[in-house]
Amino acid sequence: MNTTTRVAIITGASQGIGAALVEGYRKLGYAVVANSRTIEAGDDPMVLAVPGDIGEPGVGQRIIDAALEHFGRVDTVVNNAGIFIAKPFTEYTDADYDAITGVNLRGFFEVSRAAVAAMEDHGGHLVNISTSLVDQATTAAPSVLASLTKGGLNAATRSLAVEYATRGIRVNAVALGIIRTPMHSDDEYAGLAQLNPQKRIGEQSDVVDAVLYLEHAGFVTGEILHVDGGQAAGH
Template sequence: MKRFSGKVALVSGGGRGIGRAICVRLAQEGANIVFNGRKNDENVAETIRQVSETGAKVHFIQSDISEVSAVFAMVEETLKVFGQLDILVNNAGIEINAPFWEVTEKDYDSVMNINLKGMFFLTQAFVKYVKENNRAGVVVNNSSVHEELPFPNFTAYCASKGGMQMVMRNLAVELAPLGIRINNVAPGAIKTPINADLLSKPELLSTLQNNISLGRLGEPEDVAAVIAFLASDDAKYVTGSTYYVDGGLTFHYKEQ
């Protein structure tokens, strides 16, 4: 039997990149999928196509997770469509590149509202459902190596991911009596649309790869595989942890 047969997963930001890979991987292992995005575009259509090809059912919700009312509505719509919710993957996130002294309030709010506030309240909506219905549940957050690793010119992003790390650790303790596990996955440099500019510049790419122990960028499927593990009963004794999927980037060290 597939690991997620009979289960429903809600994935925020599933339209492309790592989010799409998560949707497809969980679907391949038997889960029915709900995912959201701010736009209903060709990326959404491609995720729906790939998930449908696995034989799983899939439902898209157009919504903005920076709005608290929207995240509660996402859970409600998931329940209307599938009647249950078992797995939450907080994947949606953005980053804005700017020197600290040039970061605007709008920039800061955009990053924090999606990366941290959205994750916080979507998890709250999920927990309320689980608690009220006396069900078990699992939450996996797609964080970043930058919950631990400094990243100059991305201070707001690092703050949001550091906040995600502390929320996860706190909730691991608070939610365990309810039968809810929560963990983070921290990707390093992954081949996604967000890194398109980097991938087009061989010199910058070479410098980065020299700081990765395995010497290459990861694939979205590498991240999705670890998220699938943490969402499954194979990880039933794992909570409060961050799993790095970074090819050795975070703690890279070698003598010159």
Template sequence: MADRFAGKVAIITGAGRGIGRATAMLLAAEGASVVVNDLGGGPQGGGGNSSVAGEVAEEIRAAGGKAIAETSSVATMEGGQAVVEAAIKEYGRLDILVNNAGIIRPKRIMEMTEADWDMVIGVNLKGYFATVRAAAEHLVKQGGSIVNFSSPSGFGHYGMSNYAAAKEGVVGFTRSIARELGEFGVRANAIRPIAGNSAMAIPEVYETISYSIEKLRIPYISNQWLSDGGVQGLPEHVAALVAWLCSEQASGINGRELYINGGQLSFVQEPELIRTRCNPQGWTLDSLSDAGTIGALTYDQRDRYTGKA
């Protein structure tokens, strides 16, 4: 056992599998006492195996670490409260909150149901509010770190508008709580990972990706897939980034988003206003329609999402 997080208490949601599991294992191996939250659901929500959280906690304890299992759904306020209460009851404090739980329900917009939308927003966005709402009062006591899981899908993902909306919402949420809680020494950052072995890697996801790329020729974000020497992104790579973000070494990083895929690590550009044109009279439909005035704001690829470009 190493001791980079000795004395710290961490909650990791969705820690029964994938990235969450790897993060719980790493933080525990580095001395943290961890709460392994997972309801053991399927990748599209519902169902599942409620023993997965217990198995990870047991694995950590068998390796000499400190862990308890917690099986609430974070998609409810009661669930968020319960996971935080479990940490306080068992360990008496909270230093790290990793909001990692996630589900997908890939559907094209004309097929997406209200339940598809609500379930995905419920776990991936409201679920992050539910835990932060309950955890904040404990984190501010001594300072700490929140890491929220976003996704490259937030950049725009054919057939996953519910998930993209949730994951982009996570970024705005993270930037906002970083501003609110930074005053009290609590940092909040977001990660957009690519990692293999995901329970969410179901065939429907690959169908939407291949339709988007092969039929519509919609490129990924321009530099998302830089060569990293062929290293496949794994949950352990992402877990290392979570741990680093929660460490003292990252004390200057707050309200940012990072992308990681195996050997590639990038900060995502902060939002900026671009190609600004100022109109002292204020814009009207006529002045906006004047190509001479506003031409520089438009660009030639306007058909690229229609398949005509």
């Protein structure tokens, strides 16, 4: 166990933005604990795969415990895992509510609570992945449960940033617009690009760049950084 190498935990890490973040942190020299429901171990000994549904009680603590047992410390958590279901409000089901709040809220809460406890002796950084729909709702994507949960994450980001500012723990969020990921099919992108003033789709590298900027920005905490082509600014 090497307790000097910095360690990042990334949820939702098996594909898309999460997998790109794993690669980004490895390039920085971080060891990575990668979580998703079905993630499998790879060839890199500095990437520990911890499968599990963070919406289930106890999984968040298990991820942090695995990081401490394997690498000896926790320095950064990127709460990337999330569920997004766009539906008219009255068509949401109880199952939709349970799934979205389970991952977006319970997952964030349990992972972050355990991580902050592990960071208190040396400091650290939480990054919460949010959405610009919290700031700029649109009829093109009715998504009140995303706003309910991710809006809560934005508020929690600021609250935790203030609570832990003097203890060396920074807390920030990255609010995303439309990013090219497996969540969308190729034929959707032309229409989705119209949701932001730049009229284009963001790339996964744009998200990684934003998260890694915050990782290096020691005087930045409580920030909601929009990576959305100007979507949150207006149309």
